Amino acid sequence: MPGQNKLASFETAVLPHLDAAYNLARWLTRNDADAEDVVQEAYLRAFRFFGGFHGEDGRAWLLGIVRNTSYTWMQRNRSPELNMALDDETHEPESHDLNPEALLVQKADAQMLRQAVEELPLEFREVLVLRELDEMSYKQIAVVADLPLGTVMSRLARARRRLQQILAGHTQTEVLS
Amino acid sequence: MSCQTTQEFIHAYVDGELDLARTLEVEQHMQECQACANAYRSQTALRSALKESSLYQSAPARLEKRIRSSLRREAKSEVGRRLFGWRWLPVGVSLAFVLLMAFVIWRAAPGLRRSGDEIVAQEIVSNHVRSLQLESHRADVISSDQHTVKPWFDGKLDFAPPVRDFASQGFPLIGGRLEYLDNRSVAALIYQRQKHYINLYIWPVDQSNAGGEIATKRQGYNLLHWTSSGMTYWTVSDLNGVELHEFARLVQEAQ
Numbered sequence: 001m002p003g004q005n006k007l008a009s010f011e012t013a014v015l016p017h018l019d020a021a022y023n024l025a026r027w028l029t030r031n032d033a034d035a036e037d038v039v040q041e042a043y044l045r046a047f048r049f050f051g052g053f054h055g056e057d058g059r060a061w062l063l064g065i066v067r068n069t070s071y072t073w074m075q076r077n078r079s080p081e082l083n084m085a086l087d088d089e090t091h092e093p094e095s096h097d098l099n100p101e102a103l104l105v106q107k108a109d110a111q112m113l114r115q116a117v118e119e120l121p122l123e124f125r126e127v128l129v130l131r132e133l134d135e136m137s138y139k140q141i142a143v144v145a146d147l148p149l150g151t152v153m154s155r156l157a158r159a160r161r162r163l164q165q166i167l168a169g170h171t172q173t174e175v176l177s
Numbered sequence: 178m179s180c181q182t183t184q185e186f187i188h189a190y191v192d193g194e195l196d197l198a199r200t201l202e203v204e205q206h207m208q209e210c211q212a213c214a215n216a217y218r219s220q221t222a223l224r225s226a227l228k229e230s231s232l233y234q235s236a237p238a239r240l241e242k243r244i245r246s247s248l249r250r251e252a253k254s255e256v257g258r259r260l261f262g263w264r265w266l267p268v269g270v271s272l273a274f275v276l277l278m279a280f281v282i283w284r285a286a287p288g289l290r291r292s293g294d295e296i297v298a299q300e301i302v303s304n305h306v307r308s309l310q311l312e313s314h315r316a317d318v319i320s321s322d323q324h325t326v327k328p329w330f331d332g333k334l335d336f337a338p339p340v341r342d343f344a345s346q347g348f349p350l351i352g353g354r355l356e357y358l359d360n361r362s363v364a365a366l367i368y369q370r371q372k373h374y375i376n377l378y379i380w381p382v383d384q385s386n387a388g389g390e391i392a393t394k395r396q397g398y399n400l401l402h403w404t405s406s407g408m409t410y411w412t413v414s415d416l417n418g419v420e421l422h423e424f425a426r427l428v429q430e431a432q
Binding site for chain 1: 185187188189192194219220223226227228229230231232233234235236237240241243244245248249251252255
């Protein structure tokens with residue numbers, strides 16, 4: 001593929017997903033400048049691997065590269081987050097009565113929600129962001145996060161439960177102060 | 178469907194990822210169970226709260242510019258790499274080959290020169306042996322007088338070989354003769370050391386070929402070879418190396 005043609009078709013296929021790429025990188029790195037660097041690097045990587053892309057789901061393909069680049073970046077910067085490995089087999093105590101938490105969510109404002117999502121462990125944050133913000137299917141999330149389909153579902157469930165717990169904690173402190 | 182199973186599937190249900198049969202079961206269970214219905218409402222509330230909070234982080238405009246220009250650079254360098262990699266490959270290979278051959282020739286050249294000397298040395302030994310086989314072969318002009326021998330070469334050679342008698346040093350001059358060596362006519366002088374004969378061959382060479390003394394031994398004969406003042410000298414004898422060397426020194430000093 002001659003250089004200019006490759007560049008043109010790459011830009012057509014992959015550049016439209018820049019916002020999705022930035023959104024994911026921003027939520028994973030939790031820093032504006034880092035997210036920009038990660039996205040730029042991911043785009044260069046994507047361009048180099050573009051020969052192996054055959055026009056499937058461009059967004060999922062790109063986000064997979066963004067995710068890997070983010071993890072590499074965090075490794076390079078020794079992010080302590082990477083050392084907290086999740087065990088998908090353990091189950092937190094189920095609370096069947098989620099009613100009070102549902103109420104708390106209604107009280108939570110956007111700022112509080114943002115903060116709560118940022119507080120989620122990395123593995124929970126990425127599936128939640130891909131599902132709720134990018135509105136990806138479980139199958140797409142499985143591709144991007146390199147997870148089995150069943151794990152996507154259980155992780156997402158745990159991510160939401162954790163998010164509700166964090167929000168409950170925040171709203172309670174707010175009430176007390 | 179039990180509460181536990183419903184709780185398990187409720188996320189897939191909220192996300193629209195549940196198959197039809199289970200979807201119906203979950204919906205039926207929620208009609209009968211308030212707790213699970215609340216759990217479902219809690220999830221939808223969370224989902225809509227996340228949606229309404231505009232958590233989506235759009236890329237700043239400058240990032241797109243930055244990426245576009247870095248992609249152009251990358252595309253250019255890829256093209257450059259490819260051009261260098263393929264179009265210039267034969268050129269690079271040819272150049273490497275030429276350099277290799279040059280190196281090989283350069284390395285082999287002293288060897289070639291040496292093998293040239295080898296051939297001459299062989300010729301000289303043969304010539305020396307033949308000159309001693311018959312007394313009549315030993316010299317065309319028999320004289321111990323350098324002033325007789327030297328003019329004898331006049332008109333027979335296109336150069337004037339230096340001729341000296343070293344009788345006082347124990348190497349009397351016997352005479353001279355013409356020889357044909359190394360594809361040219363050369364001067365051969367014959368000397369004696371007690372019972373040993375010494376042949377000294379002289380012919381002009383390219384000035385740049387000046388070189389030090391080289392000693393070799395062939396078929397029991399000692400050979401000495403050197404070049405000076407535009408003449409190349411070969412001397413050969415069954416005389417021992419030390420005395421032959423002494424003789425060579427006399428010749429060299431007389432020049």
